[in-house]
Amino acid sequence: MSVPLKPRMTGPALVVDDLRVPQPSPAPITRPQRVAIVHDWCPSFRGGERVLAELCAMFPNSEVFTLFDFFSDEIKKRHFPNVVFHTSPANKLPGVRKYYRGLFFACPFLIEQFDVTGFDAVVSSSAAFARGVLTRPDQPHVSYIHSPIRYAWDEQFSYLQQGKLGFGPVGLLYRYLLHGLRTWDTRTAHGPDVMLANSSFVRSRIKRVYGRDATVVHPPVDLDTFTMSTEKDDYYITASFMAPYKRTDLVIEAFNAMPDRRLLVVGEGQQSAALRNMAGPNIEFSGFLPQEDYVRAVARARALVFAGCEDFGIALAEAQACGTPLIAFGRGGARDIVRPLGTDNPTGLLFKQQTVGSLTDAVMRFEREGSAITAQACAENAQRFSAERFRREVAQAFDAVWASHQAD
Known part of the structure; x- marks a missing residue:
């Protein structure tokens, strides 16, 4: 009794028992004009x-x-x-x-x-x-x-x-x-x-x-614009448009509680005046910076700190391209960007709550364990966002x- 051949798919060709039948290549896609x-x-x-x-x-x-x-x-x-x-x-x-x-x-x-x-x-x-x-x-x-x-x-x-x-x-x-x-x-x-x-x-x-x-x-991320620096100064940086959901106020409150640590705040927005009024003497405001100055400031920072829940967080990815570690709230797009301490080739750490205590604890942990984070690992991580x-x-x-x- 004859047995019908049973086809099975194995990729670009149809295989019938031991007989390979080439399939036509898909037609090239013609992009629309307008x-x-x-x-x-x-x-x-x-x-x-x-x-x-x-x-x-x-x-x-x-x-x-x-x-x-x-x-x-x-x-x-x-x-x-x-x-x-x-x-x-x-x-x-x-x-x-x-x-x-x-x-x-x-x-x-x-x-x-x-x-x-x-x-x-x-x-x-x-x-x-x-x-x-x-x-x-x-x-x-x-x-x-x-x-x-x-x-x-x-x-x-x-x-x-x-x-x-x-x-x-x-x-x-x-x-x-x-x-x-x-x-x-x-x-x-x-x-x-x-x-x-x-x-x-x-x-x-x-x-x-x-x-x-x-x-x-x-x-x-425009990776060609952001160059990696292995030399870091002793200040932290936060950079964003100063809208309420960015939670720059929380970063300032945390560094008010750590007066021996310097913070550079980059950006402007609807909260600018209020944030300046609440900041201690260890906190400096730069406003918006020209691109070259901004890249230099981020690249030389000890870490970029962000306390908001961002949909993605382009500034975080840019900081990684500069070889700068991240200390970020562990919700939102930051989870896609940061490779946290405790994983292979870490590039930063995530804190769990939008509170002063949680953020200051994260800074302390970063200073204890941050030597595991290298500028090279941060820059390589940023390549995922080219x-x-x-x-x-x-x-x-x-x-x-x-x-x-x-x-x-």
């Missing part, structure tokens, strides 16, 4: 805007759609040469730079007014609204998620408390507007074909808030979505 890149807003060139610049470089014929564009000509020339920017009508409001964040309640409507339906594909870079842009049913849409809208979801109560918005008329109005923002955010959550998360922490938030799986693609790796992983996700649409 891509719309949608980004929330462009107030300054920070981590999210670095991602935007990389996306523009990946898709040479792309055009950017953003609610507000406050970039200087110098930034445009350096990072976005020949890129066309489209903005919302609200970008022309008098003095809008001072209050654009307060227009959050209008941003879902404004983002939906961008007509990107004439483009071959859409890539959104979203920490709030860009993901909700309206697309055609057959239009590929890849969304890079920096975070679900923080102040509308798990950090709503923190933001309301910091703004001293209780249950008075203004507080109730804000709560109602945030409720409406959550409704819009969940309604538009299934628009993109694929979501990419900038960290494992954001991936878990996407799953919880939107019920969708996402692939982690860490944002890019721009080349970012482009490759985004391209893989985009090509898969594009090929899927082409096959339909």
